[in-house]
Amino acid sequence: MRLLLVSDLHYALKQFDWAAAVAPDFDVVVFAGDHLDISGQLDGSVQILVLLKYLGRLSQQARVIFCSGNHDLDSRDPTGEKVAAWMERVRQLGIPTDGDSLEFGDTLITICPWWDGPVTRTSVAELLARDAARRPARWIWAYHAPPEGSPTSWDGRRHHGDAELTGWIETYKPDIVLTGHIHQAPFKNGGSWADRIGDTWIFNSGQQIGPIPAHTVIDTEAGEAAWFSLAGAEFLKLDAPLVRPIADLTAFPDWLGPRFRDPGLIPG
Numbered sequence: 018m019r020l021l022l023v024s025d026l027h028y029a030l031k032q033f034d035w036a037a038a039v040a041p042d043f044d045v046v047v048f049a050g051d052h053l054d055i056s057g058q059l060d061g062s063v064q065i066l067v068l069l070k071y072l073g074r075l076s077q078q079a080r081v082i083f084c085s086g087n088h089d090l091d092s093r094d095p096t097g098e099k100v101a102a103w104m105e106r107v108r109q110l111g112i113p114t115d116g117d118s119l120e121f122g123d124t125l126i127t128i129c130p131w132w133d134g135p136v137t138r139t140s141v142a143e144l145l146a147r148d149a150a151r152r153p154a155r156w157i158w159a160y161h162a163p164p165e166g167s168p169t170s171w172d173g174r175r176h177h178g179d180a181e182l183t184g185w186i187e188t189y190k191p192d193i194v195l196t197g198h199i200h201q202a203p204f205k206n207g208g209s210w211a212d213r214i215g216d217t218w219i220f221n222s223g224q225q226i227g228p229i230p231a232h233t234v235i236d237t238e239a240g241e242a243a244w245f246s247l248a249g250a251e252f253l254k255l256d257a258p259l260v261r262p263i264a265d266l267t268a269f270p271d272w273l274g275p276r277f278r279d280p281g282l283i284p285g
Contacts, residue, residue: 018124019272022222022233024049024161024197027088028057028064031228033071040079042274043234045121049197050086050131050161061091065103073110080121083107083114085131086161086198098134116144123154124237127191131161138181149189155237156191163196167212169221170198173205186214193218193235200224203231203246210244210251213259218242236272243270 021043026032040046053064075081085101092102104114113119115130127148132138148156162179163169164186170178177199186194194217203210203223210233212219222244223231231246240255243266250266253259269278 018121018237019044019274020157020195020235020237021046022049022195022220022235023047023230024222025051025086025200025224026230027051027224028054028059028068029230030067030071032230033068033075035229037071037075037078039274039277040075040081042276043079045080045082045119045126046075047082047126047159047195048084049159049195050084051088051197052083052086053088055088065091065106069103069106069110072107072112076110076112080119081112082119082126082128082159083112084128084159084161085115087131090131090133094136096134096136098132098137100133100137101131104130116140118144118148120153124157125151125153125155126157126159129158129160132181141181142185145185145189155193156189157193157195158191159195161196162198163202163212163219163221164194164214167214167219168207168209169196169202169212169219171205171208172199172201173208183214186217186219190215191217193220195233196221197224203244204248209261209263210246211242211253211259211263218255220244222246234270234273234277236270239270239272241270241272243273 089101090099119126164183165178165180170176202208222233225231235242251263252266
């Protein structure tokens with residue numbers, strides 16, 4: 018399976034355009050939360066309408082996975098906890114989102130919502146327990162926040178990770194967890210776009226300005242992952258120990274498709 022991970026686009030429409038342009042080169046495109054810009058001047062409900070139109074088109078290009086982040090919460094559930102209720106409208110487009118699971122060959126992808134309190138936290142725990150009972154050869158999670166204590170949760174001063182996620186990783190040992198949330202992690206000393214907890218790989222692409230988002234590409238068959246950003250590009254093998262500093266990428270992996278390599282297909 019060939020996978021593209023982006024997160025924290027915060028209504029950067031040119032970055033959504035880029036994802037749509039390269040999507041046909043991938044089996045799955047994962048948007049790991051924080052799609053809205055709550056500090057922007059445009060009302061959140063308007064942003065949602067625009068993003069739903071984008072997603073409708075993008076879902077015709079590739080399989081899309083779309084989980085919520087803390088900036089996506091637009092209402093409260095009956096218990097008073099904040100939720101991203103508009104994910105139901107994403108689901109109506111045929112796009113797997115919060116609380117869903119996607120089977121792709123020998124891989125199960127579990128899509129976790131952002132949790133705001135004990136009720137929504139319990140729903141995530143139940144989701145993971147449910148999918149653990151039917152775990153296939155490979156198990157991947159989409160989960161907005163990185164685990165606490167990981168370099169993927171480091172902002173240059175302290176960690177801002179999810180301690181519950183750390184515990185769930187230790188309990189269930191998924192193969193890969195796809196995250197975001199901490200924009201600075203890949204760019205700060207002591208931070209990173211990749212980490213490993215036991216045999217579980219953690220990825221956080223980070224966030225950057227410009228028309229192309231910071232992004233991670235993974236090919237599970239080749240057992241390789243690469244990260245691309247304005248700060249450079251790095252590469253690692255999934256079947257090898259994690260060594261720091263992670264190696265610079267010196268050539269495009271053979272499995273990356275033509276759209277990804279062709280800057281002429283990237284919107285300006």
